Amino acid sequence: MNRASLKKLIISALILVVIAGGGYYLYATKFKASSTAQSRYITEQATTGTINVTVTGTGAVSSQATSDVIIPGNGTLSNFKVTTGSIITQGTSLGSVVDSNLNSQVATDQLKLSQAKQQLTQLQQKQANDASLDQAKINQANQQLAEDQANPRIDQATIAKDNNDITTAQNALTNDTNTDNNNIANQNLTIQQAQTTLNNDNTSLSKDNIIAPISGTFENVANANGDTVQSGKTLGTIVDLTKLQVQVAVDELDISKVKVGQKANITFADVAGKTYTGTVASIPDSGTTSNNVTTYNVVVTIDDSTGLKLGMNGNVTINVQTKDNIVMVPSAAIQTINGNKYVLEASSNGSGSSNSSYSGSSKRSSSYSGGGKNAQSAGKLVEIQTGISNQNYVEVTSGLDDGQKVLVKLPSVSSSTSSGSGRGGFGGGSGFGGGSGFGGGSSFGDGSGKSSKGGN
Numbered sequence: 001m002n003r004a005s006l007k008k009l010i011i012s013a014l015i016l017v018v019i020a021g022g023g024y025y026l027y028a029t030k031f032k033a034s035s036t037a038q039s040r041y042i043t044e045q046a047t048t049g050t051i052n053v054t055v056t057g058t059g060a061v062s063s064q065a066t067s068d069v070i071i072p073g074n075g076t077l078s079n080f081k082v083t084t085g086s087i088i089t090q091g092t093s094l095g096s097v098v099d100s101n102l103n104s105q106v107a108t109d110q111l112k113l114s115q116a117k118q119q120l121t122q123l124q125q126k127q128a129n130d131a132s133l134d135q136a137k138i139n140q141a142n143q144q145l146a147e148d149q150a151n152p153r154i155d156q157a158t159i160a161k162d163n164n165d166i167t168t169a170q171n172a173l174t175n176d177t178n179t180d181n182n183n184i185a186n187q188n189l190t191i192q193q194a195q196t197t198l199n200n201d202n203t204s205l206s207k208d209n210i211i212a213p214i215s216g217t218f219e220n221v222a223n224a225n226g227d228t229v230q231s232g233k234t235l236g237t238i239v240d241l242t243k244l245q246v247q248v249a250v251d252e253l254d255i256s257k258v259k260v261g262q263k264a265n266i267t268f269a270d271v272a273g274k275t276y277t278g279t280v281a282s283i284p285d286s287g288t289t290s291n292n293v294t295t296y297n298v299v300v301t302i303d304d305s306t307g308l309k310l311g312m313n314g315n316v317t318i319n320v321q322t323k324d325n326i327v328m329v330p331s332a333a334i335q336t337i338n339g340n341k342y343v344l345e346a347s348s349n350g351s352g353s354s355n356s357s358y359s360g361s362s363k364r365s366s367s368y369s370g371g372g373k374n375a376q377s378a379g380k381l382v383e384i385q386t387g388i389s390n391q392n393y394v395e396v397t398s399g400l401d402d403g404q405k406v407l408v409k410l411p412s413v414s415s416s417t418s419s420g421s422g423r424g425g426f427g428g429g430s431g432f433g434g435g436s437g438f439g440g441g442s443s444f445g446d447g448s449g450k451s452s453k454g455g456n
Contacts, residue, residue, distance in 0.1 A: 041379075041407040043346050046329050048402045053321040053390050055257055057248040057298075061312045064281075064301060065240035067213040071229045075099035075208065080225040082218050088238050090215040097208040097229055109198035116194050120187040127180035134173035141166040216240035244305035245281065248316045249288075249295040257320040258283055264300045264318045271307050278302045280318060321388055328393045333406045334386070341386050343396075346379045346405035379407050 080095030145162035148154040216238040223229055266276040278300040287294040300316055335342045384399030
């Protein structure tokens with residue numbers, strides 16, 4: 001390559017570098033897009049209506065009344081005809097547990113009691129015989145004394161003997177009476193003890209009769225008639241399916257709102273199109289903590305459980321507070337500044353509004369302010385006092401009246417605008433070299449931030 005050719009090549013390379021640099025500079029200064037954040041507001045109207053404050057949760061259906069049937073003693077299950085699903089009435093006999101040892105003991109007790117009573121009869125008869133015999137001896141001694149006293153030929157020694165015989169007979173009567181009374185008293189005590197033993201054994205025997213503790217449906221039968229069973233084991237469970245409930249896990253942040261007696265609505269995916277009603281029946285004092293979150297198992301009884309089964313999962317909404325005829329605004333309209341509550345009241349020259357219905361207990365009016373309007377031009381801050389609230393609305397107790405319009409700021413958006421003012425490029429048309437780009441392609445910008453294709 002000669003020097004002339006090399007010089008031309010270098011000059012061409014320099015020209016290309018200049019053109020490329022100039023094109024980048026033009027793009028960076030003339031056509032580079034700039035982002036401008038725009039604030040947009042929606043106009044909402046303070047309305048008079050109803051706010052419902054609710055607490056929600058989920059839970060499974062269970063029975064309000066459930067009782068295990070406990071086997072009362074050791075032995076053989078007898079006259080047990082219950083199966084799973086049997087309908088049971090409270091107080092009825094479900095069968096019994098036969099303990100052969102206990103039956104034998106009762107028979108022995110009865111025999112001992114009978115023998116003790118027979119012995120008492122004998123002692124009572126002996127008491128009567130002893131008293132009769134002793135009294136006869138006393139009478140005989142008295143008669144002998146009278147005869148001897150009437151006979152003048154009887155000396156005093158004989159009279160003294162007669163008196164001694166009377167005393168002996170009287171002492172015999174006293175001793176026999178005391179002895180017989182003691183024997184009878186002891187025998188009565190023996191009878192009482194035998195009766196107590198028999199009663200206790202009969203009580204144990206009667207306890208072996210299995211009685212239904214509640215009415216309901218028998219579930220989970222564990223044994224069959226004729227089985228050998230053990231005291232204290234569970235024979236099955238009676239469940240009252242007419243009185244069902246849901247145990248709802250309520251978050252610790254909401255538990256203070258829940259009170260016994262509050263009403264609830266319950267829906268089940270397994271029962272489409274139906275809403276059940278219920279009542280808060282109990283609130284536990286202690287909760288369950290998992291992953292640093294504490295919940296409380298609140299029991300909600302179901303008013304009419306038709307169509308439900310144990311274990312179904314339900315969505316429960318507890319109505320903890322309701323206020324009617326109150327002024328309210330959307331929650332998004334509330335601003336908190338230094339602990340005080342404010343709303344941005346719409347200026348009187350705001351844009352027109354279009355009505356749209358709201359699927360709640362009130363209607364609202366909404367409109368968009370002009371594009372790019374800021375808070376100062378859209379309205380003014382007004383301090384308010386608030387009352388109850390839910391996820392959607394807040395009660396306004398003062399500072400705002402029904403019908404006043406407030407602004408709710410929508411999420412900010414960024415719009416890209418080109419600083420270029422039309423098509424253009426080096427060399428006139430819209431690109432390098434005069435045509436419409438590099439060799440007649442597309443321009444860098446058309447004034448709208450979009451690319452467009454030019455002609456040849």
